[in-house]
Amino acid sequence: MKTHPLYLNGDWFAASPFQQVNNPATGEILAQVATIDRQRVAQALADAHAAFLRWRKLPGKTRGEFLHAIADEIETRSAEIARTITLENGKPLAQSQGEVGMTVDHLRWFAEEARRAYGRIVPHQVDGKRHLVVKSPLGVVGAITPWNFPLVLAVRKMAPALAAGNTFVLKPAEQTPLSAVALAECVAAAGLPNGVFQVVLGDAPEIGREFLENPLCRKVTFTGSTEVGRLLIAGAAATVKPLSLELGGHAPVLVFDDIELHRAVEGALIAKTRNTGQSCIAANRIYVQRSIYDEFASAFTARMQAMKVGDGLTPGMDIGPLIDDAGLQKALAHIEDAVARGARLLCGGKRLGAQGYFIEPTVLADVPPGALCLREETFAPVAAIAPFDTEEEAIAQANDSSYGLSAYAFTGSLDRAFRLLESLEAGTIGINDGVPSTSNCPFGGVKQSGWGRELGSEGLDAFLETKHVSLGLQL
Numbered sequence: 001m002k003t004h005p006l007y008l009n010g011d012w013f014a015a016s017p018f019q020q021v022n023n024p025a026t027g028e029i030l031a032q033v034a035t036i037d038r039q040r041v042a043q044a045l046a047d048a049h050a051a052f053l054r055w056r057k058l059p060g061k062t063r064g065e066f067l068h069a070i071a072d073e074i075e076t077r078s079a080e081i082a083r084t085i086t087l088e089n090g091k092p093l094a095q096s097q098g099e100v101g102m103t104v105d106h107l108r109w110f111a112e113e114a115r116r117a118y119g120r121i122v123p124h125q126v127d128g129k130r131h132l133v134v135k136s137p138l139g140v141v142g143a144i145t146p147w148n149f150p151l152v153l154a155v156r157k158m159a160p161a162l163a164a165g166n167t168f169v170l171k172p173a174e175q176t177p178l179s180a181v182a183l184a185e186c187v188a189a190a191g192l193p194n195g196v197f198q199v200v201l202g203d204a205p206e207i208g209r210e211f212l213e214n215p216l217c218r219k220v221t222f223t224g225s226t227e228v229g230r231l232l233i234a235g236a237a238a239t240v241k242p243l244s245l246e247l248g249g250h251a252p253v254l255v256f257d258d259i260e261l262h263r264a265v266e267g268a269l270i271a272k273t274r275n276t277g278q279s280c281i282a283a284n285r286i287y288v289q290r291s292i293y294d295e296f297a298s299a300f301t302a303r304m305q306a307m308k309v310g311d312g313l314t315p316g317m318d319i320g321p322l323i324d325d326a327g328l329q330k331a332l333a334h335i336e337d338a339v340a341r342g343a344r345l346l347c348g349g350k351r352l353g354a355q356g357y358f359i360e361p362t363v364l365a366d367v368p369p370g371a372l373c374l375r376e377e378t379f380a381p382v383a384a385i386a387p388f389d390t391e392e393e394a395i396a397q398a399n400d401s402s403y404g405l406s407a408y409a410f411t412g413s414l415d416r417a418f419r420l421l422e423s424l425e426a427g428t429i430g431i432n433d434g435v436p437s438t439s440n441c442p443f444g445g446v447k448q449s450g451w452g453r454e455l456g457s458e459g460l461d462a463f464l465e466t467k468h469v470s471l472g473l474q475l
């Protein structure tokens, strides 16, 4: 079994205890990665701080060139990195290739944004004064990321943080640290100065506490569950540590009878099944206007049944395994609960095979409002469908959630599209679009789906401090 080291202050560190990494398609152990204790994490923060004092002084253009160099390295190794993502996360290889492509695009977007951390000059109100608004990096950023997009979600934080002049300590998810190690190899090959980017792994709550309590760490950026997000908010209170939080989602899909059926079916299908349904913006609740309800349900079910499920390394797969047994048991519990409450099982419903964590693509119709799958993230290729009659009712159902990460609507009416985008409580809205996320536009949640935005120009701003400088002048 291969042992992978951590990347600390420009050195590779490989010592026990090791974190084992499983292949969710087979349940077999793939590799192991070194871990460190809290004290060594504090050292990484100190090294990141020393690196910050030099990195912040580089022109944005130069920092951008480093990011382009990392992107070049990732592109050169894209086939092997995509394979690593599939091995540790399970997603079909074509989707891992898509994740690598999006990662490169994020790096190049923020490489260019690095030159655009503009301040401004504000007209004075009193003679003899002039006012500057200046943008400065924060310092050391601690990042905690999940397993579902192990490469791109780390880079979504790292690229803007480095572009803005901060240094970065990444703690990847225990299930998927190999993508982070591959990223560190690309950073090293790109020649970034020591300490600008580091990878740590170990006891997650302990590392989280060190990020929150260590005064050298100036911001914690987190993507993961709302449950852990709440713990970080509580932990940040003592030091008033700034947080960016990309938390859970529970996306509604509204299908109106004025859209061509196939567009709605294909859009809902990709929003449901991409990443094996384990995406924070995955469609969880599909509400369909009653006049096309049966037609939609049968066309959607036919497409779900045609999905190819298997090991992500096998060519042509649409859906891979769930990440682990806990993910599988949660999905099965959601199905059982919905059926017990009177939902109709249109297809699927069972575990697939005895090896790995596969589940049949599942469609549940007539799901009643109290069902778990209409209240919480299912994080699996399990679709819950329910009818609505009016637009008002559809909007009320969509907004009846404590989450607000993303929402989808399929309609042929421009008027309705505007009413929906103004009413839906979500940070990202796909109108006739099942894959709305892109490097150049902000991404993030409202309500309990999080604080702040990533990507777009907002993504850079999340890693900048705003200072006002008042100049008293004799003119």
Ligand code: NAD
Residues within 6 Å of the ligand: 144, 145, 146, 147, 148, 149, 153, 171, 172, 173, 174, 204, 205, 206, 207, 208, 209, 223, 224, 225, 226, 228, 229, 231, 245, 246, 247, 248, 249, 279, 280, 281, 377, 405, 444, 445, 449, 450
């Ligand atoms: P998780 O919250 O269990 O874990 C996320 C990360 O937090 C991991 O690195 C884990 O080690 C770490 N962690 C766990 N407990 C911690 C603690 N007490 N202190 C500090 N760190 C801790 O989430 P997950 O299961 O890895 O990911 C799935 C969740 O992430 C879903 O809810 C999904 O919706 C969400 N997510 C959100 C976005 C977004 O952009 N909003 C994107 C992807 C995933």
